[in-house]
Amino acid sequence: MADPSLLQEARTYVEALIKEKKPQWVEYHDFNHAESVVKACQAIGAASNLGEEDLEVVTLAAWFHDAGYVEGIDGHEERSADLAASFLAERGYPERKIAQVVGCILATQMPQDPKNVMEQVLCDADIAHLARTDFLELSGRVRLEIEHRMRVRLTDVEWLTMNIDFVAGHRYFTDYAKTNFEKQRSLNLAALREALRRAKARQDPEASRPAP
Numbered sequence: 746m747a748d749p750s751l752l753q754e755a756r757t758y759v760e761a762l763i764k765e766k767k768p769q770w771v772e773y774h775d776f777n778h779a780e781s782v783v784k785a786c787q788a789i790g791a792a793s794n795l796g797e798e799d800l801e802v803v804t805l806a807a808w809f810h811d812a813g814y815v816e817g818i819d820g821h822e823e824r825s826a827d828l829a830a831s832f833l834a835e836r837g838y839p840e841r842k843i844a845q846v847v848g849c850i851l852a853t854q855m856p857q858d859p860k861n862v863m864e865q866v867l868c869d870a871d872i873a874h875l876a877r878t879d880f881l882e883l884s885g886r887v888r889l890e891i892e893h894r895m896r897v898r899l900t901d902v903e904w905l906t907m908n909i910d911f912v913a914g915h916r917y918f919t920d921y922a923k924t925n926f927e928k929q930r931s932l933n934l935a936a937l938r939e940a941l942r943r944a945k946a947r948q949d950p951e952a953s954r955p956a957p
Contacts, residue, residue, distance in 0.1 A: 748801065751801075751836065751838070752801065752805065752808075755805050755808040755809065758808075759776065759809060759812055762815060763775060763776045764776070766815035766816075767814070767815055768815065768817070768894075770890060770893035770894040771814055772886045772887070774814045774890065779811060779812075781873070781874070782807045782873070783804055783807040785869070785870035785873040786806075786807040786870040787800065787804060789869050789870055789873075789921050790803050790866045793920070795863065798842075799845075799862075802846055802863055803849055803863050803866050803870075805829065805846050806845075806847075806850050806867050809825050809826075809828055809832070809850060810822075810825055810849070810850045810853050812824070812825045812829070813825035813826075813827075818894065822853060823851070826846075826850040829843075829850060830843050830846070845863060848860065849863055849867040852864035852865075853867060853871045857871075857918075862919070865918035866919060868918055872917075875912055875915060875926070875933060876925070876933070877933075880933040881933070881937075884908055887908075888904050901940075901941075901944040902941065905940055905941040906941065909934065909941060912930065912933065912937060913934055915930075917930075
């Protein structure tokens with residue numbers, strides 16, 4: 746049986762951890778992101794016919810999947826998995842389920858490579874924002890995070906090119922995500938390509954003029 750109190754404990758723990766230790770450069774991978782991934786996870790998991798216990802596993806993994814960002818981006822998946830494993834072991838969670846939580850978290854590392862349905866669910870939930878109607882706003886926060894962390898200022902062309910490569914190169918794994926996310930992802934990708942066209946035209950107005 747799933748344990749609602751454990752899920753609430755996980756939520757509280759991650760929220761406190763991020764509040765206390767979140768680096769100043771984190772603009773996107775914050776507690777709001779964790780919450781949105783949990784919600785997406787539950788919707789995708791239910792549609793993928795996950796049982797109650799498996800849905801608990803992926804929800805726990807969703808709460809912790811980016812917790813390692815509090816110590817930096819490099820290797821954050823492994824740190825997130827370690828944080829989840831320690832938290833769950835202290836509460837007597839079964840080792841088999843801890844291993845499943847860890848597997849789900851590690852599967853989110855890019856390029857994603859999920860090995861089972863639970864891992865597919867978390868991977869799709871983690872990148873569900875590519876198919877949201879507020880994608881451009883969310884990706885703007887990703888841009889700020891990259892710029893603050895790397896202490897650089899990306900040009901619009903640089904950022905849009907980077908963003909297009911990511912969105913165009915991504916694929917969803919679950920039938921639910923393929924059915925419900927692909928149309929809006931394609932619309933968002935088209936919006937990015939149009940924004941890139943306009944950005945390049947601003948850089949080189951002559952290039953946007955028709956040939957005589």
